[in-house]
Amino acid sequence: MEVLNLEFNEDQIDALREFMNVSIGAATASLANLLDAFGTMHIPKIEICDSSELSQKIESTINLESMYYATKQLFTGKFGGECMFIISEESARNLGKHLYKATTPSRDDISDAVIELTNILTSTIVSRLTQELDTQVQFFVPSSQFIDAHSIVNSEDVADYSKIIIISTILDFKDQKINGNIYILTKDEAIKSLKVLIDKKIEEIYG
């Protein structure tokens, strides 16, 4: 059986971070138009961890006391994985207030606002990321849940994988108090394909 080399070298990590940076830039601009607001960009973080550590890694970046709207969208292709967006109940309420100009938005309004924002966010990020990697993906229908922090990662979802790469960053509209966490999760064989795509781009640019 072939043993997968799932480690990334410094140049591969740097390139992946930069491609994610460009992708989140495109998504932030789309959302800035939607919200008529200015979003602060943050440097994306790349981590490779064992699948058993995923839950702990995600929980370390969020407030465990809060409830969350968590949207997950799978995509397949040469670069396949899952794009996950997590927004706290409070932030989602602020989004509903801002988007629908309501002081007390209804639960449905908040949920609609989160879905609208997530659709733009995940499709823009993944489309732009795959464009940067010169490849294409197919999207699955996203699923959305309102859950507590400990239920965001379902252990059954990751049981079949040895390693997971987490590409994460923050969506941050400070004045509107709207922020959320974005994660792209890619696993085992897809990590191998991702490395091939990154190496091709590095070769093109470095010559």
Next chain:
Amino acid sequence: MKILIVDDSKIGRMSVIKSLKIVKPDAELFQAANGLEAVEIFKEEKPHVVFLDLTMPVMDGYEALKHIMSIDKEAQVIVVSADIQSEAKLRVLVAGAKNMYPKPINDEKMLQIFEQDLLL
């Protein structure tokens, strides 16, 4: 001609350098990985042109731009960023940048920058 390329990403810097080698093959190139390094190199080398990223650790591009413009109000700074919000562009133009372009820069854009944006 001295040109300073500022980006925390190596591939980001290499992407700009690749086009510079086509458009300005004789230029002397300097690189910085954050705003603070950029300001230090700017003081020492007085580059004719600076290509500046915005989202960087230690000191971001907005802060670096302010410092560079306070050192030389005629500095020729082109911002190259993943941040493509119109307000981001407005902020850097108000701060003194000659123009702002979305990443990545290609050879055609680089030529346009030297022909239209820079006063050299």
